[in-house]
Amino acid sequence: MGRKGGMFQYADGVDKLLMLFGTLGCVGDGLMSPLTMIVLSDLVNVYGKADISISSDVVNKHALRLLYVAIGVGISAFVEGFCWTRTAERQTSRMRMKYLKSVLRQEVAFFDTQAASSSNFHVVTTISSDAHLIQDVIAEKIPNCLANIAGLVSGLLAAFFLSWRLTLASFPFTLTFVFPGVVFGKLLMSLGSKMKNAYGVAGGIAEQAISSIRTVYSYVGERRTLERFSHELQQSTDLGIKQGFAKGLMIGSMGMIFATWAFISWVGSILVIEKGETGGRVFLAGICVIMGGL
Numbered sequence: 001m002g003r004k005g006g007m008f009q010y011a012d013g014v015d016k017l018l019m020l021f022g023t024l025g026c027v028g029d030g031l032m033s034p035l036t037m038i039v040l041s042d043l044v045n046v047y048g049k050a051d052i053s054i055s056s057d058v059v060n061k062h063a064l065r066l067l068y069v070a071i072g073v074g075i076s077a078f079v080e081g082f083c084w085t086r087t088a089e090r091q092t093s094r095m096r097m098k099y100l101k102s103v104l105r106q107e108v109a110f111f112d113t114q115a116a117s118s119s120n121f122h123v124v125t126t127i128s129s130d131a132h133l134i135q136d137v138i139a140e141k142i143p144n145c146l147a148n149i150a151g152l153v154s155g156l157l158a159a160f161f162l163s164w165r166l167t168l169a170s171f172p173f174t175l176t177f178v179f180p181g182v183v184f185g186k187l188l189m190s191l192g193s194k195m196k197n198a199y200g201v202a203g204g205i206a207e208q209a210i211s212s213i214r215t216v217y218s219y220v221g222e223r224r225t226l227e228r229f230s231h232e233l234q235q236s237t238d239l240g241i242k243q244g245f246a247k248g249l250m251i252g253s254m255g256m257i258f259a260t261w262a263f264i265s266w267v268g269s270i271l272v273i274e275k276g277e278t279g280g281r282v283f284l285a286g287i288c289v290i291m292g293g294l
Contacts, residue, residue: 007134010094015087022083026143028076030150032069033291034158037284039065041162044280080143088139092131099127155292162285163277169267170289173260177293180253184246191243195236202232260290 011019043062156174159167209225264286271277 007137008091010091010098011087012090015090018083018087018090022080022087022143023146025076025078025080025083026146027150028073029080029147030152031076031154032073033151034154034288035069035073036066037288038158038161039069041278041280041284044283045278047280080147084143085139088135091138092135095131095134096127152292155288159285159288159292162281162288163268163271165271165275165277166264166267166282166285167289170260170264170286173256173263174289174293176256176260177254177290180250184250184253187246188243188250191239191246195239195243198232198236198239202229202236205229205232257290257294260293261286264289 008015008019039062043058046058156167156171205225205228209229268279268282268286271282272279
């Protein structure tokens with residue numbers, strides 16, 4: 001975790017403890033949907049029995065269980081957000097302090113030679129932006145990833161607990177949600193990187209022309225500069241169209257939910273009629289499978 005060159009190389013003992021409790025909070029946050037489905041499965045079965053009237057004791061019992069789940073998940077989400085946000089602030093603050101100390105250790109001649117250069121501004125801006133990105137990753141991206149992984153694993157475990165037959169039959173459909181996200185996600189990242197480079201080239205052309213506006217004007221290079229700038233922007237436009245098409249395909253692939261629900265309904269009806277399983281457990285097991293895949 002604290003190896004040289006890693007993301008958490010500036011983490012001390014307190015930060016590691018915060019990340020440990022934050023990870024436990026992420027697990028508790030991911031358990032929200034599976035625990036809710038387990039509680040509701042018994043309630044749906046009670047509502048499905050036509051020969052038994054619903055008493056206030058039954059409603060109060062399940063409402064109290066849902067209250068316990070809400071309290072546990074709320075505490076876990078608070079611990080998750082507090083611990084990861086706090087350790088992100090501590091680590092990035094320590095990173096900025098290390099950079100400041102390294103700058104102050106330089107000789108006076110270093111500042112004399114660099115004072116008239118524009119590189120100081122770029123270095124400071126890069127350090128600030130990188131520190132902000134690292135703080136955003138530690139405070140938000142990592143806990144979200146851990147919570148989603150916990151939701152996937154706990155959702156499948158809850159589905160196996162509710163109806164293992166239905167889970168085994170519908171588990172391959174989970175891959176139909178994961179595969180498009182991975183493929184189109186990598187495609188969108190690649191297109192986004194190319195668009196960033198294209199915008200960078202176009203911005204460099206504009207910045208160069210503005211900084212040397214007298215030379216451009218004296219050599220009548222306005223048209224040539226506009227052509228180069230438009231060419232780079234056209235590349236970014238083409239990449240933007242491809243990116244939009246990829247997003248459309250990824251969103252459209254989520255239509256597999258309807259096919260999955262059709263298959264789960266068919267298999268679930270067979271399990272209820274022939275295997276004697278209860279409808280509430282079968283129905284909510286299917287929800288856990290789909291939510292885990294999503």
